[in-house]
Structures are given as C-alpha cells and as structure tokens.
Amino acid sequence: MTRVILQRLLQGLLVLFVLATLTFFLVRALPYGPFQDERAVPSHVRERLEQLHGYDKPLVVQYAMRLGNLARGELGTSLKVMEGREVTAILAQAFPVSLALGLMAMLIAVPVGVAAGVIAAVRRNRVVDYAVMAVALLGICLPNFVIGPVLAELFGRRLAWFPVSGWEPRDLSFMILPAVTLGLGSAAYLSRLTRTGMVEVLHQDFIRTARAKGQRESWVVLRHALRGGLIPPVAYLGPAFAATVSGSVVVESIFQVPGIGRLFIKAIETSDEALIMGPVLIYGSLIVVANFLADLVQLWLNPRLRSNS
Amino acid sequence: MLELARFTAILMAGCSVLTGCRRETPVESANREGVLLVGNSAEPRALDPHLVTGVPESKILSSVFEGLVADHPSGDDVMAPGVAVRWEHDADMKQWVFHLRGDARWSDGEPLTAADFVFSYQRMLHPSLAAAYAPMLYPIRNAEAYNRDERGRMLCGMDPAFPLGWDILGNANFRGTDATSVASPATDDDDRTRLRREFAAKGLDRLDAAALRAILDDPDLFDWPDAVPAAVRGIVVGRLLAHAEAGAPDLFDRADVGVRARDPHTLEISLREPMPYLPSVVRHFTWYPVPRHVVLRHGAMTDRFTGWSEAGTLVGNGPFVLNTWRFNHFIEVVGNPRYWDAASVGLKAVRFHPIENPYTEARSFLAGQLHTTYTLPPELLGRMRERHPEFLKVEPYVGTAFLRLNVNRAGLDDPRVRCAISLAIHREDYCRYIYEGYQPAQGMTPDLASYRGPRMLRHDLDEARALLADAGYPGGAGLPSYAILTSRPHPVSDALQQTLRLLGLRVTIERKDWGSYIAAQQELRFDMAIGSWIGDYLDPTTFLDMWTRGNGNNNTGWDSPAYEALLREAALQPDTAARFATLVRAERILLEEMPVVPIAWNSRIYLHRPEVRGWHPLVLDNHPWKAVRLDP
Numbered sequence: 045m046t047r048v049i050l051q052r053l054l055q056g057l058l059v060l061f062v063l064a065t066l067t068f069f070l071v072r073a074l075p076y077g078p079f080q081d082e083r084a085v086p087s088h089v090r091e092r093l094e095q096l097h098g099y100d101k102p103l104v105v106q107y108a109m110r111l112g113n114l115a116r117g118e119l120g121t122s123l124k125v126m127e128g129r130e131v132t133a134i135l136a137q138a139f140p141v142s143l144a145l146g147l148m149a150m151l152i153a154v155p156v157g158v159a160a161g162v163i164a165a166v167r168r169n170r171v172v173d174y175a176v177m178a179v180a181l182l183g184i185c186l187p188n189f190v191i192g193p194v195l196a197e198l199f200g201r202r203l204a205w206f207p208v209s210g211w212e213p214r215d216l217s218f219m220i221l222p223a224v225t226l227g228l229g230s231a232a233y234l235s236r237l238t239r240t241g242m243v244e245v246l247h248q249d250f251i252r253t254a255r256a257k258g259q260r261e262s263w264v265v266l267r268h269a270l271r272g273g274l275i276p277p278v279a280y281l282g283p284a285f286a287a288t289v290s291g292s293v294v295v296e297s298i299f300q301v302p303g304i305g306r307l308f309i310k311a312i313e314t315s316d317e318a319l320i321m322g323p324v325l326i327y328g329s330l331i332v333v334a335n336f337l338a339d340l341v342q343l344w345l346n347p348r349l350r351s352n353s
Numbered sequence: 354m355l356e357l358a359r360f361t362a363i364l365m366a367g368c369s370v371l372t373g374c375r376r377e378t379p380v381e382s383a384n385r386e387g388v389l390l391v392g393n394s395a396e397p398r399a400l401d402p403h404l405v406t407g408v409p410e411s412k413i414l415s416s417v418f419e420g421l422v423a424d425h426p427s428g429d430d431v432m433a434p435g436v437a438v439r440w441e442h443d444a445d446m447k448q449w450v451f452h453l454r455g456d457a458r459w460s461d462g463e464p465l466t467a468a469d470f471v472f473s474y475q476r477m478l479h480p481s482l483a484a485a486y487a488p489m490l491y492p493i494r495n496a497e498a499y500n501r502d503e504r505g506r507m508l509c510g511m512d513p514a515f516p517l518g519w520d521i522l523g524n525a526n527f528r529g530t531d532a533t534s535v536a537s538p539a540t541d542d543d544d545r546t547r548l549r550r551e552f553a554a555k556g557l558d559r560l561d562a563a564a565l566r567a568i569l570d571d572p573d574l575f576d577w578p579d580a581v582p583a584a585v586r587g588i589v590v591g592r593l594l595a596h597a598e599a600g601a602p603d604l605f606d607r608a609d610v611g612v613r614a615r616d617p618h619t620l621e622i623s624l625r626e627p628m629p630y631l632p633s634v635v636r637h638f639t640w641y642p643v644p645r646h647v648v649l650r651h652g653a654m655t656d657r658f659t660g661w662s663e664a665g666t667l668v669g670n671g672p673f674v675l676n677t678w679r680f681n682h683f684i685e686v687v688g689n690p691r692y693w694d695a696a697s698v699g700l701k702a703v704r705f706h707p708i709e710n711p712y713t714e715a716r717s718f719l720a721g722q723l724h725t726t727y728t729l730p731p732e733l734l735g736r737m738r739e740r741h742p743e744f745l746k747v748e749p750y751v752g753t754a755f756l757r758l759n760v761n762r763a764g765l766d767d768p769r770v771r772c773a774i775s776l777a778i779h780r781e782d783y784c785r786y787i788y789e790g791y792q793p794a795q796g797m798t799p800d801l802a803s804y805r806g807p808r809m810l811r812h813d814l815d816e817a818r819a820l821l822a823d824a825g826y827p828g829g830a831g832l833p834s835y836a837i838l839t840s841r842p843h844p845v846s847d848a849l850q851q852t853l854r855l856l857g858l859r860v861t862i863e864r865k866d867w868g869s870y871i872a873a874q875q876e877l878r879f880d881m882a883i884g885s886w887i888g889d890y891l892d893p894t895t896f897l898d899m900w901t902r903g904n905g906n907n908n909t910g911w912d913s914p915a916y917e918a919l920l921r922e923a924a925l926q927p928d929t930a931a932r933f934a935t936l937v938r939a940e941r942i943l944l945e946e947m948p949v950v951p952i953a954w955n956s957r958i959y960l961h962r963p964e965v966r967g968w969h970p971l972v973l974d975n976h977p978w979k980a981v982r983l984d985p
Binding site for chain 1: 406709719
C-alpha cells in the first residue's frame with residue numbers, strides 16, 4: 045500500500061513538472077506579452093518593465109529561475125492582472141471560493157445523480173427509467189452557459205428565491221444557483237453511470253440469491269446491489285470533482301463568483317504567466333489528488349482489484 | 354422518482370427558508386443606508402494612480418482622490434475647485450499657478466501641500482517607476498526628457514553654458530539606433546566592430562560607466578556627427594561618465610522639470626507649450642496627488658506595488674476612503690470625514706462591483722442588486738426601451754468607433770481607395786442596426802467643448818465606385834483580398850464585409866483573441882481592423898494627436914508632415930477659437946487621407962435607477978461621487 049502511494053506521489057510530481065514546463069513555454073509562445081496594452085505602452089516604459097520582471101534575460105534562464113522558485117514553493121507575483129501582488133495571496137482569496145462552489149456542486153450532484161440512476165435501474169425499461177434518462181441526457185447536452193442564465197432568470201429574478209449574482213462567504217443562498225448549474229452536468233452523467241452499474245449488478249447471481257432468501261427489494265437494492273453498482277460512478281467521481289472545481293469558469297462569470305476561473309481567463313488574455321501558472325498547478329494537483337483518492341475508494345469497493353495490488 | 358421529487362422539494366423548501374428573510378432587495382436596503390451600488394466592469398489592477406490605465410480603476414480612484422481641479426456634476430466644461438481654490442495663467446498660457454486650499458488634508462489627517470504634488474509628478478515621471486500613462490504629464494516642461502531618461506539632453510542640452518547648442522548636439526546618437534546600420538572600417542578587428550555596434554545600438558544615454566570610459570579612451574568606438582567637435586565629444590562623455598559613476602543620481606532638478614512648490618499652498622506648473630485647457634487635463638487621475646509620507650513609509654519613491662494603496666493602508670484626499678477590497682468581489686469606499694467638503698457628500702458609501710459579464714450585470718440590476726451599470730449588451734437595448742424606459746440611459750460619450758486601415762497594404766496605400774471605403778459606409782444605417790444608440794460619425798473627433806469637426810463624411814456609393822475606378826481598380830478588380838481584424842464577434846465586421854462587397858472588394862473576417870488583436874495592430878500585421886478610441890480629456894487633441902508618426906496608438910502606417918505641422922501650429926496657439934480652427938484644418942487632412950474610417954460616435958448606454966440624484970449626462974462620464982444622492 046505504501047509503495048503504491050509513494051509511486052503515485054512521484055508520478056504526480058512528474059505530471060506537475062511537465063505541466064509547469066508546458067505552461068511556461070506555451071505562454072511565452074503567445075504573440076503578445078504582459079507588458080502590452082490596448083493603449084500603446086511607450087517603448088522605454090516597456091523595456092523598464094521587462095527589466096523589472098526579468099523578461100530581458102534569455103528564455104532558458106527565465107525558465108530555470110521559474111522552476112527554482114516553484115521548487116521553493118514560490119508562485120511569484122502577478123505580471124498584469126493584479127500586477128505586483130503575490131499569486132499566493134490572490135489565490136488564497138479565490139481558491140476557497142472555487143473549492144466551496146465545487147464541493148457544493150458535488151454535494152448536489154452525487155445524491156441526485158446516484159438516486160436517479162438507482163431508480164432508473166430498478167425501474168428499468170419503464171416510463172420512469174426513460175424519463176430520468178431523458179432528463180439526464182438533456183443535462184449532459186445542455187451547456188452550463190444555457191442552464192445558468194435560465195436558472196438565474198427563473199429562480200433569481202422571477203421567483204426571487206436566490207440572488208442572481210454575487211457571493212457571500214457565509215451565505216448559502218448565493219451558492220445554490222451556481223452550484224446547481226455546475227453540478228447538473230455531473231449529476232446527469234453520474235445517473236447514467238449508476239444506472240449502467242446497477243443494471244449489471246442486479247442481474248448477478250448473488251442478487252437472485254438474496255431475493256430467493258426472501259429479502260425485501262429495497263434491502264436487496266441498497267444493501268447488496270448498490271456497492272457493486274457504484275463502482276463505475278466512483279471511478280468517475282475523482283475526475284468529476286476536479287473538473288467541477290476547475291470547470292467553473294463559465295459559471296463564475298454568469299453568477300459573478302469571485303473564484304479562480306475568472307482570474308485564470310483574465311490571466312490568459314493578458315499573458316500573465318505567473319497568474320496562469322498558479323491555477324494550472326492547482327488544477328493539476330487537484331486532478332492528481334482526486335484521481336488518487338478515487339483509486340483508493342475503488343480498491344475498497346471492488347474486491348477484485350485488491351488482490352492485484 | 355418519489356425520492357427524487359421529495360429531495361427536490363426539501364431542497365427547495367430549505368432554500369425558501371434560507372432566503373425567506375430577503376424581502377428587501379440590496380438596492381432597497383442600500384437606499385436606506387445611503388450606499389450606492391455600482392457595476393464597474395473589471396477588477397482594478399491596482400489603486401495607485403500612477404500605475405493604472407483603465408476606466409474601472411479611474412472610477413474608484415476619483416472617489417478616494419481629488420485633483421487640483423474637480424469634475425462638475427452637470428457640466429463637462431465647468432471647472433470645479435478641487436484641491437486648488439483658484440488658478441491663474443500668464444498671457445501665453447504656459448505658466449500656471451494653482452492656489453491650494455489651506456485646509457486640504459489627507460485622509461489620515463496630515464496636511465496636503467504643494468510638495469505632495471511635486472512629489473507625485475516626479476514619481477509619475479521617474480524613469481524607474483515605468484508608469485505606462487506618464488505621457489499624460491508630458492505637457493509639463495522637460496517632463497518627457499526626464500521620463501525618457503534622456504541623460505545627454507538633461508546634462509548637456511539643458512545647460513545654458515554648454516559650448517554647443519542642442520540643435521546641433523542633439524543629432525548625436527543618444528537614443529540608440531538599429532545596430533546593423535553602423536558601418537565599420539575594414540581595418541577594425543572583430544572585437545571593436547562588435548563594441549561599436551553595441552554602443553551604437555544602445556546610444557549614449559544608455560551606456561554604462563565601463564562603456565563610457567572605453568569611448569573616452571578610444572573616441573573612434575562611437576560614431577559622432579561631424580558637426581560635434583572632438584573637444585565637445587569629450588565633455589559630453591565626461592559628464593555622462595561622471596553621472597554614471599555617481600550611481601546615476603536622479604535628474605529631476607537638473608532637468609528643471611516644470612513643476613515647483615512656491616510655498617506650501619502655491620503650486621507652479623510650467624508647460625512646454627501653451628495649453629488653455631490645462632484645468633480640464635489636470636482632472637485626469639494621472640494628475641492626482643499621492644501622499645508622499647505614506648508612499649515613502651512603504652518603500653522607495655520608485656518602487657512599484659509596495660502595498661501603500663491597499664485596503665487599510667491607502668491614504669487619499671477624496672470625498673471617500675477605501676474601506677474594503679475583496680478581489681473580484683467588490684470594493685467599498687466610505688465617507689472621508691477629513692475631506693474639505695465633507696458636508697456636501699451625499700452618500701455614506703459606494704460599492705464597486707467588478708462585473709465583467711454584461712448580461713450578468715443587467716440581470717443583477719433588474720434583480721435590484723445595482724443602482725447603475727457599466728454598460729448594457731446591445732441586444733438588450735430594444736427590449737429595455739420597451740419594458741424599462743425608466744432605467745435606460747443613452748448619452749453621448751467621448752468615443753469614436755472606426756475601421757483602421759493599414760496603409761502599407763497594396764491598394765490601401767491609395768487614399769482614393771480608402772476614401773471609397775468611407776463613402777460606401779451608410780453610417781445612419783450602421784447606427785440604426787449595428788451601433789444602436791450611437792451617433793453616425795461626422796469626423797474623427799466627436800463634438801466636445803466648443804469643437805466642431807469638419808463634418809465631411811458622406812455616403813455615396815456611386816462616387817465610391819468612381820473613386821475606386823479612378824484609382825485603377827474598377828469594380829475592385831486588381832485589389833487583393835483583405836481581412837478585417839476583430840477581437841470579438843460583432844455584427845459590425847459582417848456589415849463591413851457586406852458593404853465592401855458592394856464595391857467589389859473581397860473581404861474576410863479574421864478573429865483573434867484580445868492580446869493577439871492588439872499586438873497585430875501595433876506590429877502592423879493586419880489589413881483592416883475594427884477599433885475605437887475613448888478620449889481622456891475635453892479637447893480634440895485627445896483624438897487627433899495619436900495619428901502622428903511614431904505614435905504608439907497610430908497603428909496605420911500613415912503619417913503626414915502637413916497634418917503634423919498643423920498640430921504643431923495649434924499647439925502654439927493660446928487662443929482657443931484660433932486653435933480649434935487650426936485643428937479643424939488638421940482633421941480635414943486626416944479625413945481626406947482616411948487612414949482610419951470613422952463609423953460612429955459612441956454613446957454610453959447603461960441602466961440606472963431613478964432614485965439616484967445628482968447624476969447628469971456627461972460626455973467624459975466622470976460623475977463626481979460626492980454630488981450623488983439617493984432618494985430613500
């Protein structure tokens with residue numbers, strides 16, 4: 045077990061290193077730099093800025109310095125979007141927001157998705173199944189830039205149940221609409237995965253045995269079938285969580301949520317290398333960690349995997 | 354399914370309980386508390402007036418700082434007293450004296466004096482600070498030389514006792530040249546050739562002590578114009594070397610930059626040219642004072658981002674003080690009790706929300722979360738007109754939307770082709786269907802102050818076709834295919850494509866992301882580009898100065914000595930009527946040559962609640978926050 049964890053840790057570090065390298069060179073390959081502006085920046089000012097931020101040094105030297113700083117855990121300062129500010133300080137305000145939003149979205153997506161999947165599987169090929177799966181397909185197909193404004197218009201403006209935009213750290217009402225928008229896609233996907241898993245398990249011999257012993261159907265489904273049926277959705281859960289947290293860019297914009305996504309887009313638009321690197325590494329770490337945790341849960345759920353490790 | 358329904362029901366019920374107490378919209382409670390909720394587009398990059406360039410920043414800065422002259426709530430051309438109670442100028446409008454109010458204080462209680470202004474302008478112009486908007490202060494005498502760090506000019510050219518005048522000495526290579534253009538005698542060995550190239554590329558002003566010493570030892574390492582005698586060369590290099598060896602001390606005083614504190618309450622500003630509109634210019638945020646004692650407490654004068662302008666540290670002199678700054682969330686400023694006119698400030702606080710998505714902003718406004726928006730998506734204009742006329746504001750704004758042409762491209766190098774493009778555009782239709790709410794452009798410069806441009810833009814398709822034929826491209830034959838560069842999907846590019854097709858031109862649309870779009874224009878890698886310009890102050894030069902040779906915002910490849918001569922002429926005229934007449938002649942040249950095709954004059958289109966008082970249409974859109982009041 046320790047060996048697996050250690051192995052995964054090294055793999056993760058390698059992933060982050062490659063990610064940092066790719067990001068650095070891709071950003072520097074952009075046809076514009078952080079010291080350009082819509083209104084021309086005088087050339088002597090630009091030269092001075094390049095000098096201040098080390099952009100006058102050879103690219104390889106800059107790359108080495110970047111890696112050195114990253115190894116020391118320093119993300120550096122923003123070059124443009126919030127120039128001069130520590131990226132860590134900026135992310136310290138933005139990341140908890142994105143994380144809270146992502147967690148809330150999963151908190152909505154997992155119960156809704158799993159419940160819908162289980163119900164569909166139990167009522168397989170009946171009206172309920174078709175209805176749930178149709179809604180789920182719709183949920184997968186409808187992008188969140190459609191769902192978001194519709195929810196905001198309906199529940200925010202018309203019914204006035206929730207604020208249409210904004211964010212208050214301790215006020216859950218601001219979180220609901222963006223979280224539902226963000227979670228709906230995952231919920232739909234989870235419900236289809238759960239249904240597939242459950243349908244397969246419900247056909248297994250041990251389920252027939254359980255039924256033959258005269259156990260109640262709900263007990264059979266929840267006690268015997270669910271654990272096996274959850275294997276496919278759980279495998280998806282790790283990446284889904286990472287994707288939810290990092291994929292909130294559009295939702296953050298629609299609902300004016302002060303998370304990482306909006307910062308990230310602005311950083312890319314202005315080629316603010318330091319402020320691109322920070323979120324990229326956070327998203328990268330998130331995916332690595334989430335996948336690792338999903339693997340661990342799978343090990344616990346699926347006895348067939350345990351013997352191999 | 355039952356579970357699902359029940360779960361949803363519980364969730365919904367929970368939500369209603371959570372929001373049950375929200376009977377009052379944010380705007381309603383803000384009305385009671387006297388807090389103005391403002392949609393402000395983007396998160397500010399910083400709140401240091403010397404380091405920012407954007408409009409969202411300027412809105413916030415104008416609440417926490419105040420310039421010598423303040424904005425007037427209902428008149429763009431009314432100069433309201435700010436830190437200065439009155440000001441006067443000499444006959445040729447070059448020497449200005451601002452008398453500061455005796456009770457002017459910083460928000461921490463320290464007195465605000467003329468020395469703070471001198472410090473501010475020195476900091477803004479200091480070459481090491483690298484302030485992108487420093488050129489806003491170039492009207493001040495010698496400010497440009499100081500900001501560009503033109504050492505030779507400051508150390509020799511400005512010395513009245515120097516043996517050689519700058520008119521001759523200035524031809525020496527101080528600013529650096531293209532390295533490849535330096536010829537080298539065949540006898541030179543490689544090392545010396547390399548040094549000569551390097552020195553020439555850098556120019557005298559940017560050489561370090563070692564390089565200057567090398568030139569002093571071996572004068573042939575540098576190319577001098579023949580008119581500069583050897584003895585003078587030695588003096589020049591000697592002075593530069595002495596300066597470099599002394600650790601390159603600050604040259605603000607040496608350069609005699611035209612700003613001086615006569616006494617704590619009298620500020621003198623000397624300009625390089627007459628400028629009757631100086632009071633209008635000094636309202637811009639680049640001319641605000643910054644608190645010397647606070648800036649220096651957090652770092653050196655020239656350090657960027659020392660943290661002096663954060664929530665908790667920022668000290669200003671405006672009607673409000675910075676209270677809260679939550680990134681990407683909101684910035685709140687609250688009343689400043691030490692402001693000289695605190696009694697007339699009508700609001701308790703202003704909250705700036707950086708809502709970049711205009712649809713979100715409109716939705717927030719309609720849900721009662723904002724008093725005023727930054728903008729309105731054009732698609733919503735018609736619907737708002739119909740359903741919410743009480744909220745809709747459409748007001749003239751100092752901006753022009755245009756099509757920029759690259760005059761280096763084949764075909765577009767002929768003014769007749771460029772004028773044909775302009776003649777083909779039906780500006781009334783463009784403003785009816787595409788730039789809804791905007792005014793058809795009648796020139797580059799919109800009407801501002803008493804300036805009325807030459808008004809020579811017309812629509813005449815037949816004349817356009819005739820011009821094109823006259824240029825040798827009948828029906829567009831022989832012209833290459835052009836791409837219209839744009840940064841966002843906007844119907845104007847499609848409309849222009851169709852319009853130009855009427856002339857027989859083959860036109861494609863090339864969309865680039867924002868940064869690439871800007872870079873392509875600045876590097877002249879485009880054929881035509883959708884663009885716009887927003888004026889900084891109330892004078893036509895804010896629209897005309899940019900179309901000159903070497904100006905970083907020109908980006909057309911076009912320049913005209915006659916045009917620039919007229920701009921120079923106007924710059925020397927202290928009389929406004931005469932000056933405007935000269936500028937009209939200049940603009941006429943611009944519109945005859947048409948390197949840029951004006952299409953529409955901007956409007957500010959936004960949503961605004963009727964309970965906001967003290968808010969009037971302003972072409973510069975600088976609404977003084979202190980005049981705003983809220984009906985409860």
